[in-house]
Amino acid sequence: MQNCRSTGEVTESMANPDDRKYTKQHEWCKVEGNTVTVGVTDYAQKALTDIVFVELPKLGTKVEREKPMCVLESVKNVSDIFAPVSGEVVEVNTELLSTPELVNKEPFGRGWIAKIKLADEKELHALMDSKQYDAFVEEEERK
Amino acid sequence: MNLSEPLVIRHFTGLSRLNFGVDNGFYPLGSCTMKYNPKVCEEMARLEGFSLLHPLQPLQSVQGALRLMYELEKMLCEICGFARFSLQPAAGAHGELTGMMIVQAYFKKKGESRTKVLVPDLAHGTNPASVSMCGFEAVEVKSDSSGNTDLEDLRAKMDENVAGIMITNPNTLGLFDQNIADVCRIVHEKGGLVYGDGANMNALLGICKPKDLGIDVMHLNLHKTFSTPHGGGGPGSGPVGVVEKLVQFLPLPLVEKNGDKYAFEFGGENSIGKMRSFYGNFGVMVKAFTYLRAIGSDGLKQVAENAVLNANYLLSRLRKHYHLPFDRVCMHEFVLSDKGFPNNVTTNDIAKRLLDYGFHPPMVYFPLIVKGAIMIEPTETESKETLDRFADAMVKIKEEAAENPELVKTSPHSMPVRRLDAVKAARQPDLRWKE
Numbered sequence: 001m002q003n004c005r006s007t008g009e010v011t012e013s014m015a016n017p018d019d020r021k022y023t024k025q026h027e028w029c030k031v032e033g034n035t036v037t038v039g040v041t042d043y044a045q046k047a048l049t050d051i052v053f054v055e056l057p058k059l060g061t062k063v064e065r066e067k068p069m070c071v072l073e074s075v076k077n078v079s080d081i082f083a084p085v086s087g088e089v090v091e092v093n094t095e096l097l098s099t100p101e102l103v104n105k106e107p108f109g110r111g112w113i114a115k116i117k118l119a120d121e122k123e124l125h126a127l128m129d130s131k132q133y134d135a136f137v138e139e140e141e142r143k
Numbered sequence: 144m145n146l147s148e149p150l151v152i153r154h155f156t157g158l159s160r161l162n163f164g165v166d167n168g169f170y171p172l173g174s175c176t177m178k179y180n181p182k183v184c185e186e187m188a189r190l191e192g193f194s195l196l197h198p199l200q201p202l203q204s205v206q207g208a209l210r211l212m213y214e215l216e217k218m219l220c221e222i223c224g225f226a227r228f229s230l231q232p233a234a235g236a237h238g239e240l241t242g243m244m245i246v247q248a249y250f251k252k253k254g255e256s257r258t259k260v261l262v263p264d265l266a267h268g269t270n271p272a273s274v275s276m277c278g279f280e281a282v283e284v285k286s287d288s289s290g291n292t293d294l295e296d297l298r299a300k301m302d303e304n305v306a307g308i309m310i311t312n313p314n315t316l317g318l319f320d321q322n323i324a325d326v327c328r329i330v331h332e333k334g335g336l337v338y339g340d341g342a343n344m345n346a347l348l349g350i351c352k353p354k355d356l357g358i359d360v361m362h363l364n365l366h367k368t369f370s371t372p373h374g375g376g377g378p379g380s381g382p383v384g385v386v387e388k389l390v391q392f393l394p395l396p397l398v399e400k401n402g403d404k405y406a407f408e409f410g411g412e413n414s415i416g417k418m419r420s421f422y423g424n425f426g427v428m429v430k431a432f433t434y435l436r437a438i439g440s441d442g443l444k445q446v447a448e449n450a451v452l453n454a455n456y457l458l459s460r461l462r463k464h465y466h467l468p469f470d471r472v473c474m475h476e477f478v479l480s481d482k483g484f485p486n487n488v489t490t491n492d493i494a495k496r497l498l499d500y501g502f503h504p505p506m507v508y509f510p511l512i513v514k515g516a517i518m519i520e521p522t523e524t525e526s527k528e529t530l531d532r533f534a535d536a537m538v539k540i541k542e543e544a545a546e547n548p549e550l551v552k553t554s555p556h557s558m559p560v561r562r563l564d565a566v567k568a569a570r571q572p573d574l575r576w577k578e
Contacts (some may be wrong), residue, residue, distance in 0.1 A: 054568035076508050078268070094179045100570065 014042040017108055020123060022085070025066075028086045028108065029116075031124065036085055038105065039112040043137050048074045049118035051103045052097040061089045064092050065123055069115070070075045070101065070113060081113065091115035161502055163561055164372075169529050170224045171457075173476045173506035174267070175317060175374060176345050176367035183437065184371065184430035187376060193429050196405060198421040204405055213398040213420055213430045215262035217380075218476070219363060220336040223442070224354030224386035227394045231423040239309070240364025241394060244415045245360055245385060246336050247277050248392040255334075259304040263292055265316060267342060270309040279306060286512060290318040292326050292470040301329055307336035308522035312356065313343045315510040316469050317454065317476035323391050327357025336360060336389075345522070346475035347450055349444030354383075360385045369431035380427035394418040404514025436497050449523035450475040453530060454560065457521055460534040464541050468513050476520035480513050484486025484541070486548035495562060496554040500536035 016022065026044035030037045045051065055071040060073040063069040063083035070081050092114045096102055103111040119122075128136060156500035164170070170177035188194065219228045233240040243260070250257050260279040263285055271281035276566045280307055282300055288294040289575055292310070301308075308330050312320045320326065327337045338359030339353045346367050347353070353361050364381035366373035367480055373379055385393060395414045396407035407422075438446065451474050458467070458477045466482040481490040494517075506518035544551050555561065 050566040052566060073569075075569055077511070 004091065009118050010061070013046075013052060014108065016041060016130045016137075018130040019128035020108075021129060022136075023031050023066075023082065023084045023127060025082045025138065027081060027084045029124075029127070031118075034118045034121075035090065036124075037115045037117050038081075038084060038114050038116060040081060041133070041137075042107050043140075045104045045107045045111070046134060048078045048079060048103075049104075050074055051100040052125040054100045054103065054113070056092040056094070057089045059089055059092060063087060063116060072100075078115055083116065084127060085116060085118055085120075087116040089114050090117045152243070159403070163198060164196065165524075168503060169521075169525060169533055171505050171521050171533065172374075172475075173317070173478070173520040174342060174509065175506070176343075176364070176520060176522060177374065177503075178345075178367075178370055179524035180370050180372050180430075181434065181437065182542045184433040187433040188426045188429040194333050194426070196425075206405055209398050209407075212422070212425075213332040213397040213400055213405055215428055215435070216398065218432075218435050219382055219384060222348065222352070223363070223384050224352030224359070226387040227397065228382045228384040229391060229392045229397065230380070230382045230392045230419070230428060231418045232362065232381040232383055233419050233424055234268040234366070234377070234379030235340075235362060235364045235381045236273065237379075237418065238364075238383050239269055239381045239499060240276055240340075240341065241281070241381075241418050242338050242360045242362055243273050243277040243309075244393040244418075245383070245389055246338065247279075248415050249336065249389060250306055252392075255303075257335075259305045259306055259342050260338075261297070261300055261305055261308040261330075263308075263310060263314070264512050265290075265314045266309060266311060267315065267340060270340060272313075274309065283463075284308070286316075289290040289321075290316045290396060291320050291322040292316065294322055294325055294329070295328075297326060297329055299566055301335065303333055305330075305333065306419055307338055307359075308340040309340060310358075311340040311342055312348050312353075313474035313476075315343075316478050316513070317343075317347075317473040317518070317520070318471055323356050329359065343475060347521060348447040349440060350447050356388060359388055365427050365431040369433045371427045371430040378424045378427060380431065381426045382423075388500050395467065396422070424503070424567050442546055446523050447475075450521075453521040453523060453525060454519070457519060457530050457534060458529070460531070461519075461537055464538050467515070478510065478513050479517040479519065481515035481517065484485075488544035488548055490517050491515065492551045492554065495539045496543070496551045497536060498555040499557045500539075502533055502536060535560065 014095055020028045022028050026041045028039050051074050053073040065086045066082050068080035069083040072079050072081055093112050099117050099131045165177050165179050165420055193206060196205055216228045229530050232241045241495040251375060258280055259282050262281045272300040276279040283291040285296045314320050330337050330432060334398055336359045337357055339358035341361050341363040353486045362383045363383045365371055391411060392415055394417055395411055396409045399406055399408040416456045454477055454523055456472050456476050465479040492508050494507050497504045507516060508516055542549060
């Protein structure tokens with residue numbers, strides 16, 4: 001996620017699940033076989049504030065690691081979401097078109113954005129696990 | 144249904160009173176240069192010799208209008224140091240697009256295919272948008288801890304695949320980028336061009352010329368810097384100026400003077416073509432021309448000096464009370480934040496509470512690199528009394544946040560409507576009149 005900054009409003013944080021990997025741009029990805037489900041983290045949705053529109057990637061698009069793959073729009077901001085891994089978009093969460101608030105309510109669950117067919121498994125090694133991501137967020141908040 | 148005249152008049156007069164503009168109050172909306180627009184400019188634009196012209200009239204019958212365009216262009220060239228300006232673009236973002244198309248045409252003619260353009264993390268959102276519209280990839284360049292362009296990051300990203308950089312100086316923190324000469328040198332050394340976003344030109348008028356800083360192509364916002372109404376009240380005008388080697392790519396026609404006659408020049412095979420129907424927003428040109436002729440070159444310098452003085456005065460009054468993320472002498476605007484504000488009162492709450500004190504709020508949550516940013520641009524047309532009243536209100540809001548936070552969090556209290564549900568408005572927009 002681009003330009004991610006928390007608003008400083010204090011709300012309870014969700015734990016970052018340990019069954020998935022994380023990026024420095026605050027995306028998560030969950031690996032199942034050679035498919036990766038992608039979403040944004042709780043920290044990201046808070047920083048973005050209320051999501052009002054999701055521009056989903058097109059099915060079949062080839063996305064590249066760390067390149068913009070879709071757009072989240074909040075009242076405050078429009079942000080690119082970056083692909084955590086390279087590959088082909090094989091499924092998108094069309095539920096978000098009518099209920100974008102799912103990204104805010106269930107960022108790690110029903111607020112998922114897209115599924116990518118992994119092009120290169122090795123790219124996963126570059127991502128953080130939940131403990132590393134916890135530490136990364138803590139560092140970001142101190143800034 | 145029959146409505147009486149007084150009923151209709153009262154209805155519309157009532158609506159007009161709900162409006163807020165620079166004519167009825169202080170409007171320190173950072174990045175927007177909401178200065179007072181002198182009424183003489185409106186009067187000139189309404190002169191029948193200007194307002195009743197048809198764009199297809201024979202040239203010999205519109206010599207005065209052509210002369211005005213010609214002389215306005217010359218004045219803009221003098222202010223910026225550029226060789227020529229196109230007056231066609233209809234607003235700032237349109238000027239950016241025009242400028243990037245010129246950059247594209249320049250490399251096309253050289254036979255180079257450069258795919259990227261650098262954009263600082265402080266840039267206005269329109270910059271990366273213009274870059275994308277031209278088919279380039281926008282690559283972000285970081286700012287350093289003092290609010291200048293990070294030269295190390297720039298060096299790492301600038302190569303022969305990069306067409307150039309889009310830079311705003313003073314930047315959106317209201318700070319003069321002290322690295323500007325190095326930025327331009329690094330970009331030029333790799334064959335790139337420097338695009339200057341003229342959004343903050345108010346701070347530089349008559350003090351320094353963008354061309355001397357190393358900028359190759361730049362747009363100005365006549366509606367901001369040269370004082371024509373804007374912000375819902377438009378229209379705008381975003382002329383684009385270029386250095387000599389880029390003149391051949393400017394949109395056409397340009398106005399040329401032959402002896403004592405003025406004419407449109409349509410030649411030039413390298414031009415990017417027309418950017419707007421006819422010749423641009425002519426009424427705005429008349430207002431900007433009037434403004435420039437009325438204040439003259441000394442006046443123009445005073446505009447910049449007083450814009451910077453006013454901003455620094457306000458900053459000096461508020462710095463004890465608000466967090467200042469980049470602690471430097473500012474230019475025409477400055478950026479505070481809500482960091483450390485009592486009882487979790489946020490920038491949004493502060494902005495809403497300012498409405499109760501009769502002020503238009505500053506720009507909020509921009510630039511993005513400052514958490515909870517509050518961006519204040521007082522402009523040169525405000526008096527010390529107004530600045531003091533605004534500073535008093537800002538200080539008072541901080542006291543309220545400590546003593547009675549609910550008052551601030553539930554504001555505004557004195558407006559026709561209370562706090563609007565911005566989220567619902569965006570998710571379920573209701574844009575049509577329904578009986």
